[in-house]
Amino acid sequence: MSEEKITTEEAKPVLVNGEEVSEGLIQQELQMLRERYSQEMSYTEMDEKAAKIESDARENAVERVLLMQKAREEIEELRPEEVEARFLALQEQHGGSDEFNKRFELTGDDVKKIKDDIADGVRLEKYFEKICAGVERPVEADSRAYYAAHEENFRIPESVHAAHIVQHPSPELPLERVNADLLNALERLKKGEDFEALAKEFSHCDDGQHDLGWFGRGQMVPSFEEVAFSTPAGACSDIFQTEFGYHILKVYEYKPAETRPYDEVRYDIESLLYDERKNEAIGAVADALRAEAKIENLVIVEE
Known part of the structure; x- marks a missing residue:
């Protein structure tokens, strides 16, 4: 069809x-x-x-x-x-x-x-x-079997907690001025000045939120993500460019990818399996009712 x-x-x-x-x-x-x-x-x-x-x-x-x-x-x-x-x-x-x-x-x-x-x-x-x-409710063997077969579902991807200083070149703020400001900020960071204080002084964040919190791969543009995941925890990046402007990034903390342990997700799995069994039971009843029903004007689109 x-x-x-x-x-x-x-x-x-x-x-x-x-x-x-x-x-x-x-x-x-x-x-x-x-x-x-x-x-x-x-x-x-x-x-x-x-x-x-x-x-x-x-x-x-x-x-x-x-x-x-x-x-x-x-x-x-x-x-x-x-x-x-x-x-x-x-x-x-x-x-x-x-x-x-x-x-x-x-x-x-x-x-x-x-x-x-x-x-x-x-x-x-x-x-x-x-x-x-x-x-019937699932038993532990059912939950452990599901966990073993779907371990990828319980993977927590690597993530970083980072903040940045960003500037946006414009006719009123030429690229030469942006470079000068960010080089100044970077030099002061290397001398040990506080990142947050310098972000407040130099960054053009519209909402004033320099701290980006925790984020994983795929949540930022690739050019920003590449720097974030290659900068060691506690360190600052060099000046780099993305489609949103010119940045200096600081990584506060890094978490490698990991798999949530079974004991942490056991009850979630049991609930999932129990709901699946209940849905199957309801679906079987619906199928039986449908076989006996008079259904008119239902247009079905096949794959």
Whole structure:
């Protein structure tokens, strides 16, 4: 199938067992997918896969509706206070009851719809708990096996804590003056003067923040990074140029790359594996529901 972008405006509403999948739910799923994929691929790759990501969001929304429909069957009764407490919390997030109603100009029907949606959310949570009740927690052997197979995920890259003096040549500040100022600063540094004091005197940092804190490779431009990672801890660099100007850099401290020990990440791994098992259980239920469902107008974009 073509990768041409398909928008919800061009398509008929998706129906799941006769219930319309709302545009709001699709957009919510789309936002979550974009946030996840932004950590795994470049913006260019995301643009290239935009149609597929939108298609996946629609499919996820369909599964969500299927699970919600089943949750309404399985979890019929809710305690009113469960819904009311969440509604009150929602109001507080928007400045309280009066501000909430004023901001959104809610009618009685609107409030009922919001509470119905909250009730659906509570039912879905309870249904997920029911599905996952029999999911086994990982044991230490599982966690250690995962750690051994994914050790690269627990690598902490090398990093430096550095500060800099920077000047930007301009028609009002010719390069000759910049060189003279920085040579003066460098000579005074070699004589033991305080770096921070000289940075305040000479640097053109717009925010006045000469200390750059800790940073790893890939966080600065390559020309700056090359100097930062080749300057010994406690030392200052010579004058060097980047696309942002002319710099003198001081490295306060350096940390080599290292792997976080197993004991430090054990509980994170156990939580990850347990969540994966629960998601698999929920996914299996969604697949079974989908096999029996009547789904209309769902356009799927293949890779």
